[in-house]
Amino acid sequence: MAVNIPPADRKGVLIELGGTALVVFALTVSLVGFHIKDISGGITLDLRFVDVASAVAIAIVVRGWLILMRHGHYRIVTVSAAAVAVLLIVSLLFGGAGVQTWLPFKAKLLQWLLAILSAGFAVGSAVRMAREGRPAGSAQDGAVPDEQAALMDRVSAQVQRNALWIGAILFLAAAVFPFMPGVNLQYLDIAVLVLTYIMLGWGLNIVVGLAGLLDLGYVAFYAVGAYSFALFASPDSPLLQDLGWTEGVSFWLCLPFAGLMAALAGVALGFPVLRLRGDYLAIVTLGFGEMIRVTLLNFYSLTKGPDGISNIPPPSLLGYSTQSKMDEETLENTTEFHTAMGWEFDQADTTILLYFVILAMALATNFFTVRVRKLPVGRAWEALREDEIACRSLGINPTNTKLTAFGFGAMFGGFAGSFFATRQTFVSPESFTFIESAVILAIVVLGGFGSQIGVVVAAFLLIGLPEIFRELQEYRMLFFGGSMVLIMLWRPAGLLAHREPTIRMHGRRARASTGSGG
Amino acid sequence: MYHVAYFLDQLINGVTLGAIYGLVAIGYTMVYGIIGMINFAHGEIFMIASFVSLIVFLLLGLAGGVWLPLAILIVLLAAMLFTAVYGWTLERVAYRRLRASPRLAALITAIGMSIFLQNYVQLLQGARNKPLPPQITGGVEVVNTTNQAGQAYAVSLSYLQMLIIVLTIVLMVVFTVLITRTALGRAQRACEQDRSMAALLGINVDRTIALTFVMGASLAAVAGLIFMLRYGATDFFVGFLTGLKAFTAAVLGGIGSLPGAMLGGLLIGLIEVFFAGYFNLEYKDVATFTVLVLVLIFRPTGLLGKPDIEKV
Numbered sequence: 001m002a003v004n005i006p007p008a009d010r011k012g013v014l015i016e017l018g019g020t021a022l023v024v025f026a027l028t029v030s031l032v033g034f035h036i037k038d039i040s041g042g043i044t045l046d047l048r049f050v051d052v053a054s055a056v057a058i059a060i061v062v063r064g065w066l067i068l069m070r071h072g073h074y075r076i077v078t079v080s081a082a083a084v085a086v087l088l089i090v091s092l093l094f095g096g097a098g099v100q101t102w103l104p105f106k107a108k109l110l111q112w113l114l115a116i117l118s119a120g121f122a123v124g125s126a127v128r129m130a131r132e133g134r135p136a137g138s139a140q141d142g143a144v145p146d147e148q149a150a151l152m153d154r155v156s157a158q159v160q161r162n163a164l165w166i167g168a169i170l171f172l173a174a175a176v177f178p179f180m181p182g183v184n185l186q187y188l189d190i191a192v193l194v195l196t197y198i199m200l201g202w203g204l205n206i207v208v209g210l211a212g213l214l215d216l217g218y219v220a221f222y223a224v225g226a227y228s229f230a231l232f233a234s235p236d237s238p239l240l241q242d243l244g245w246t247e248g249v250s251f252w253l254c255l256p257f258a259g260l261m262a263a264l265a266g267v268a269l270g271f272p273v274l275r276l277r278g279d280y281l282a283i284v285t286l287g288f289g290e291m292i293r294v295t296l297l298n299f300y301s302l303t304k305g306p307d308g309i310s311n312i313p314p315p316s317l318l319g320y321s322t323q324s325k326m327d328e329e330t331l332e333n334t335t336e337f338h339t340a341m342g343w344e345f346d347q348a349d350t351t352i353l354l355y356f357v358i359l360a361m362a363l364a365t366n367f368f369t370v371r372v373r374k375l376p377v378g379r380a381w382e383a384l385r386e387d388e389i390a391c392r393s394l395g396i397n398p399t400n401t402k403l404t405a406f407g408f409g410a411m412f413g414g415f416a417g418s419f420f421a422t423r424q425t426f427v428s429p430e431s432f433t434f435i436e437s438a439v440i441l442a443i444v445v446l447g448g449f450g451s452q453i454g455v456v457v458a459a460f461l462l463i464g465l466p467e468i469f470r471e472l473q474e475y476r477m478l479f480f481g482g483s484m485v486l487i488m489l490w491r492p493a494g495l496l497a498h499r500e501p502t503i504r505m506h507g508r509r510a511r512a513s514t515g516s517g518g
Numbered sequence: 519m520y521h522v523a524y525f526l527d528q529l530i531n532g533v534t535l536g537a538i539y540g541l542v543a544i545g546y547t548m549v550y551g552i553i554g555m556i557n558f559a560h561g562e563i564f565m566i567a568s569f570v571s572l573i574v575f576l577l578l579g580l581a582g583g584v585w586l587p588l589a590i591l592i593v594l595l596a597a598m599l600f601t602a603v604y605g606w607t608l609e610r611v612a613y614r615r616l617r618a619s620p621r622l623a624a625l626i627t628a629i630g631m632s633i634f635l636q637n638y639v640q641l642l643q644g645a646r647n648k649p650l651p652p653q654i655t656g657g658v659e660v661v662n663t664t665n666q667a668g669q670a671y672a673v674s675l676s677y678l679q680m681l682i683i684v685l686t687i688v689l690m691v692v693f694t695v696l697i698t699r700t701a702l703g704r705a706q707r708a709c710e711q712d713r714s715m716a717a718l719l720g721i722n723v724d725r726t727i728a729l730t731f732v733m734g735a736s737l738a739a740v741a742g743l744i745f746m747l748r749y750g751a752t753d754f755f756v757g758f759l760t761g762l763k764a765f766t767a768a769v770l771g772g773i774g775s776l777p778g779a780m781l782g783g784l785l786i787g788l789i790e791v792f793f794a795g796y797f798n799l800e801y802k803d804v805a806t807f808t809v810l811v812l813v814l815i816f817r818p819t820g821l822l823g824k825p826d827i828e829k830v
Contacts, residue, residue: 026603030570030596031639034577036648043648045576214622272815279556280814282625283769286762287807298800434758438629445626478637484630485612492619 013067017060024059028052058114065121074129081121088115156496159453166453174359178352188351190467192358192423196416197463199362201443201455203412206369208441209449210378211405212385213274214282217289218440220269221262221410223296223432225417228258230309230427231302237309238302251315251422255415262414263407265292270406274399289437296429308428312421314350315357354423361419365412366452372408381405439463446487448494457495461487520671523661524795527673532791533784534679534748537686540783541741542764544693544776545605545734551710551774552730553617558628559608561761562635563735567601567742568752569639572650575746586653590681597739604635605735609728632757640754649751654678682744689740690780696733697776706730710774759803763790766810772823781821785809 032055035046065077092111159166174195178188200222207215231239233248240248273284296303303309372378380401384391388398421427443462447454461483466476487495542564549557574593578584584592612631616624657676665671697703705726708716717723745760746752763786771782786806793805813820 023603023607026600027607030573030600031566031642034573036569036572036576036643038644038646042651043576045573045580208622214625273811276814276818279550279621279773280769280818282556283765284807284811284814287766287810290762291804291807294801294803435633438633442626442629445622449622474641475637477633478641481630481633481635481637485627485634488623488627488630489612489615492616492623494623 009071016067017063020059020063021056024056025052028055062117062121065125069125069128072132074125074132077125078122078129081118081125085115085119085122088112088118152491152495156448156451159496160451163453170453170456171363178355185351188355190464192351192355193467194459194464195355195358195362196420196423197440197443197459198456199358199365199416199419200413200440201447201459202362202365202369202452203409203416204440204444205449205452205455206372206381206412207405207409208444209451210369210373210385211381211402213402213405214279215285215406215409216282216434216437216441217269217285217287217292218409218413219432219434219437220285220289220292221266221413222417222420222436223292223429224262224265224410225258225414226421226427226432227296227303227309227417228261228414229254229418229421230312232257233422234309234312236304236311238304248313251313251418255418258418259411259414262417263411265414266407266410267403270403271399274402274406286434286437289432289434293429293432296432303429306428306430308426308430310426312425312427314425315353315422354419358419358423361415365415368408368412369452377401377404442484446484446495448491448496451494451496454494454496461495519661519663520665523663523671523673524665526661528791528795529788530673530675530679531795532788534682534744534787535791536784536787537682538741538744538748538760538783539764539767539786540780541686541689541737541744542760543767543771543779543783545738546765546768547771547773547776547779548706548730548734550768552706552727553613553624555613555621555624556628556765557608557613557731557734558625558761559612559631559635560734560738561757561759561764562632562639563601563605563608563757564738564742564745564760564764565752565754565757566604566635566639567597567735567739568746568756569643569648569742570600570739571597571743571746572648572752575650575653590653594740594743597743598736601739601742602732602735605731605738606728608735609731614724614727632761636754636757643754645754647751647753650746652750653747654681678747682748685740685744689737693733693737693776702726702729763803763806766806770810770813770820772820775820775822775824778820778822785821 029052033047033049033052035048036043037046065081068074068077088111092115177183177191200218204215204218207213207218229251231237232254233251234240235248237248269285269288273281276284297305299305373382380391380396381404383394383396384398384401391401392398420431424431439462443455443458446462447456447458462480466480542560545560545563546557549555549560571593574596575589578589578592608631612627613624616627654677657674657679659672659674661673663671697706705716705721706729708719708721709723709726713723716726741760742752745756764783767782767786768779769782770785771778771780786809789809790802790806794802797805
C-alpha cells in the first residue's frame with residue numbers, strides 16, 4: 001500500500017497541494033476568519049481562525065484523494081475515505097461523544113456533508129478499483145464520466161420515447177395522491193407548491209424551450225396575474241372599494257381575466273424588445289420584472305405597496321363558497337360548500353380542492369403546449385429557435401411569431417399567478433422578486449429545454465426536496481444555489497435533454513441528405 | 519443661483535455613483551467580450567469586496583491608528599487581492615467546464631453561483647446591515663447659497679468624492695495601458711476575436727480568461743471599497759441591484775467595449791441621481807431600465823459598441 005508517485009511528478013503534486021491550500025486559505029481568511037459582530041454602539045470583529053484552518057485541512061485531504069486516485073492508488077483512498085466517513089457517521093448517529101465533538105465547525109449539517117463527501121470518495125474509488133481489476137478495463141480518467149453521460153442520454157431518449165406512458169402513470173399517481181394513506185396537510189401543501197412551479201415551468205417552457213427566447217423576468221407576469229385576481233376578489237382591495245363593489249369577483253371569473261391581463265403585459269413588453277438578440281432580451285426582461293415589482297411597491301393607492309392585499313378568498317365550488325365562517329361580515333349571506341353538503345369544515349378539504357385546481361391548470365398548460373407544437377405557429381417557434389435567418393427567408397415574421405410565444409407564456413404565468421393569490425390569500429411585492437424568475441428558469445433549463453417531463457423532474461428536485469428538508473433552514477438557499485451549479489456542470493444540456501425534431505420530412509433519409517448538402 | 523447649486527450637487531453625486539457602476543460594468547463587459555456569457559455572479563463579487571474592505575478597515579482600527587492614506591492603500595490592495603481570488607475561483611470552478619456548452623447552461627450556473635455566494639456571506643456574516651463610520655471627512659465648499667425657503671444651502675466637493683474621481687481616472691488609465699500596450703492585453707483581444715486561432719498561435723487561452731476574471735474582480739473590489747466609503751454600510755444583498763445596474767451600464771455603453779462600460783456607468787449613475795433629485799425617488803430604477811430599453815430599441819449595440827454582423 002505504499003504511495004508510489006513517480007519522482008518527476010512529486011514536485012507537481014506538492015505544488016498542486018500547496019496551491020489548493022493557498023487558494024482555500026485566501027478564500028476563507030477574510031469572510032470566514034473574521035466575523036463582523038454587532039455590539040452596542042458599533043461593530044467589532046470576532047476571530048474564527050479554527051474554521052479557516054479546518055477548511056484548508058479538508059481541502060488538502062480532498063485534493064490529496066483526487067491526486068491519489070489519478071495515480072491509481074484506489075485502495076488507500078477507499079480505506080481512508082471509508083474510515084473518515086464511518087467515524088463521522090457513527091459519531092453523528094450516536095450522540096455527541098464521538099469524533100464530531102472535536103471537529104471545529106459545530107454545524108451538524110456541515111459534518112453530515114463531510115461524511116457524505118468522504119463516503120462518496122470511498123464508493124467512487126472502490127468502483128474504479130473494481131473496474132481496474134477487470135482485464136480489459138482501461139483505467140483512463142475520461143472513461144467513467146463518458147459512460148455516465150451516455151447512460152443519462154439513453155435514459156433521456158427512453159423517457160422521451162415513452163413519454164405517453166410515463167405521463168399517464170404520473171397523472172394517475174397525481175390523481176390519487178391526496179387520498180393516499182399517510183398524506184397529511186403538510187405533504188399536500190408541498191404538492192400544491194410543486195405543481196404551481198410545474199405549471200410555471202411549463203408556461204415558461206413555451207417561451208424558453210420552444211421559442212428559444214431567454215426570459216429572466218417571467219415573475220412579472222406571475223405578479224400581474226396575482227394582482228389582477230387579488231384586486232378584484234379581496235374585500236380589502238382598494239380597487240374594489242373605489243368601484244363601490246361590496247363583494248369580490250369569483251376566482252373562476254377572474255382567472256381568464258388574469259390570464260388576459262398577463263398576456264397583454266407580455267405583448268406590451270414584447271412588442272418593443274423582441275427584435276433584440278438573446279442576451280439583450282434577457283436583461284431587458286429582467287429589468288421589466290424589476291420595474292413591475294418597484295411599481296407594485298410604490299403605487300400605494302392601488303396595491304397598498306409593501307402591506308400587500310390580504311383576505312383573498314379561496315376558489316368557490318359549484319357556486320358555493322369554500323371558506324369557513326371566519327369573516328362573518330362578508331360571508332353572512334353566502335352558503336358554504338361544506339354546509340350545503342352537510343360536512344364539517346376541514347382545512348384539508350380546501351387544500352385538496354386547491355390541489356385539484358392547480359393539477360387541472362397545469363395539465364391544461366401541458367396539453368396546450370403539446371398540441372400547439374403540431375400547429376404551424378408551434379412549428380414556427382421551434383424553427384425560430386433553431387435558425388432565425390432561415391425562418392426570415394422562408395417568410396416567417398420573427399417578431400410576430402415571438403410575440404405570440406411571449407404572450408402565451410405570459411398568459412399561463414398569469415393563470416398561475418391568480419392561483420398563487422388564491423392559495424396564499426395574500427399577495428405582496430415581496431413574493432415576486434428576481435429569485436422567483438431565476439428558480440422558474442432553472443426548472444426549465446435543468447429539466448432539459450423543451451422537455452415537459454424534465455420540468456416535472458426538475459421541479460421536484462428544486463422545490464419538492466428543499467421543502468421536505470425544511471430542517472436545512474438557513475442552509476436551504478445555499479444548497480439550492482450549489483445544486484444548480486453542480487447539476488449544470490454534470491449535465492450542461494439539462495437532466496433529460498434529448499432533442500429530436502418534432503416532425504421530419506420524408507423520414508430520416510431526407511434529413512441526412514440536407515445535412516450533407518449544407 | 520439655488521438651482522445651479524442643486525444641479526451641481528446632483529452632478530457630483532451622480533458622477534461618484536457612476537464611478538461605482540462603471541468599475542463593476544468593466545468586469546461584465548470584459549467577460550462578455552471574451553467568453554460571451556453574462557457573469558451574473560459579478561455583482562456578488564462586488565458585494566464580497568465591500569465586506570473584505572469593511573473587515574480590513576476594522577482590523578486596522580483594532581491595530582491602532584494607521585495614517586489614513588496608508589490605511590486606505592492597505593484596504594485597497596487587500597480588497598483587490600482577496601476579491602480577485604474569488605473571481606479566479608468562480609471561473610475555475612463554475613465556468614471553465616461549460617465554455618463549450620449551450621449559453622443558457624453557463625447563465626444558469628452563474629445565477630446559481632450568485633445565489634450561493636449571497637447565502638454564503640449571509641450565513642457567515644449575518645443578515646444585518648453592517649455599518650462603517652465615515653473614514654474620510656471634510657471637503658471643499660464649491661457654492662454657498664440659500665434655497666427657496668431662505669435656508670443656507672452649501673454644495674461641497676468632499677475629499678472622498680475627489681478621491682473617488684481621481685482613483686477611477688487613474689485606474690482607467692492603467693487599465694487602458696494594460697489592454698492596449700501589454701502582451702496580456704494583446705492576448706485578451708486575440709481571444710476575444712477568435713479563441714481557437716489564438717490557441718493555435720501559442721496563447722494560453724485558459725490563463726488569459728482566468729486573468730480576465732481576476733482583473734474584472736479587482737476592479738469590482740475597488741468599486742466595493744468606494745461603495746463602503748461613500749455609503750458607509752453593506753449587507754449580503756447589495757450586489758444584486760448594483761450588479762444589475764452595472765450590467766445595464768455595460769449594455770448601454772455597448773457590451774464588449776471598455777470605454778463604453780465606463781461611459782454607460784457614468785450615464786446610469788447620472789440618470790439615477792437626477793431622476794431621484796428632480797422627479798421621483800421611488801421610481802429611479804424604473805427610469806434606469808426605461809432608458810436601457812429605449813437605447814436598445816433605437817441603438818441595439820449600445821452607444822460605443824460595434825454593430826455585429828450576422829453571418830449565415
